[in-house]
Amino acid sequence: MKKDIGVIPAVYPMPVLMVAAYDANEKVNVMNVAWGQICDMDKIILFIGEGKKTWLNIQESKAFTVALADEAHVDVADFFGIASGNKINDKFERTGYHAVKSDKVNAPIIEEFPVVMECELLEFLETEYVSAIVGKIVNVKAEENVLSENGKVDPTKLQALMFDQFQNGYYSTGEKVATAWNAGVELMKK
Numbered sequence: 129m130k131k132d133i134g135v136i137p138a139v140y141p142m143p144v145l146m147v148a149a150y151d152a153n154e155k156v157n158v159m160n161v162a163w164g165q166i167c168d169m170d171k172i173i174l175f176i177g178e179g180k181k182t183w184l185n186i187q188e189s190k191a192f193t194v195a196l197a198d199e200a201h202v203d204v205a206d207f208f209g210i211a212s213g214n215k216i217n218d219k220f221e222r223t224g225y226h227a228v229k230s231d232k233v234n235a236p237i238i239e240e241f242p243v244v245m246e247c248e249l250l251e252f253l254e255t256e257y258v259s260a261i262v263g264k265i266v267n268v269k270a271e272e273n274v275l276s277e278n279g280k281v282d283p284t285k286l287q288a289l290m291f292d293q294f295q296n297g298y299y300s301t302g303e304k305v306a307t308a309w310n311a312g313v314e315l316m317k318k
Contacts, residue, residue: 141290144197144205144298147174148227148236149185156220156227156236157181160209162291164194167262172247174261178254181213186261190249191233194263195241199287199300204240206298232267242271243281243288 142162149157159182163175172194176183186192197205204223213219220227227236232246247263276282287300 137293140292140294141299142293144289144291145174146195146197146205146208146238146241147176147182147192148195148238149182149192150189150234150236151181151185152188154229156238157185157213158208158220158236158238159213160197160205161194162209162293170265171250172245172263172265173253174263176259176261178252178259179214183261186249187252189234191230191235192247192249192261192263193230193233193235193237193244194247195238195244196286197289198242199289201240202289202298205289237269242274242286244269 143164145161145164147159147161147164151157159176159180161174161176165173167173174194182192204225207223208219211219211222216222226239228239229235230237230246233248235246237244237246245265246267246269247265250262250264253260253262270281274281274286276285283301284303290299290301291297292299
């Protein structure tokens with residue numbers, strides 16, 4: 129029997145996305161965004177509150193990158209979520225991490241995170257209930273050590289972080305349990 133546990137954001141897992149953008153002086157800022165998702169084959173939506181440093185930077189630069197945080201970098205990924213770029217001027221520098229300018233968009237690529245999407249700003253969505261940024265993914269870069277033999281990202285090698293809103297935990301991706309568009313094929317035959 130199910131028990132009522134109240135109104136909570138009960139979606140699991142949530143991705144742990146590192147969103148990076150330059151300010152007007154090309155200073156790097158990165159934030160941890162768990163409320164984001166692919167919304168088309170070449171589009172991503174990030175639910176970021178207006179006024180956040182990254183929001184302001186994206187508004188200025190019209191571009192951003194989205195990296196998948198991984199288990200090896202959980203401490204810095206968490207720091208990027210709890211530290212505000214509006215309050216800590218040297219937020220990125222404190223980590224000792226490295227950024228290079230994307231060759232596709234006007235945004236920084238954080239070298240330590242193994243997979244990154246390079247994005248152009250498409251639009252800001254502001255309604256009474258939603259504050260979001262929609263970007264066009266123009267390219268994806270991945271470290272070779274997280275690629276499978278077929279050249280695609282291997283989630284078991286990536287060990288991407290997942291955010292758990294129930295217990296405020298981070299988990300990493302594990303073993304494959306089934307093949308999509310195949311696990312339920314027997315039910316199609318009924």
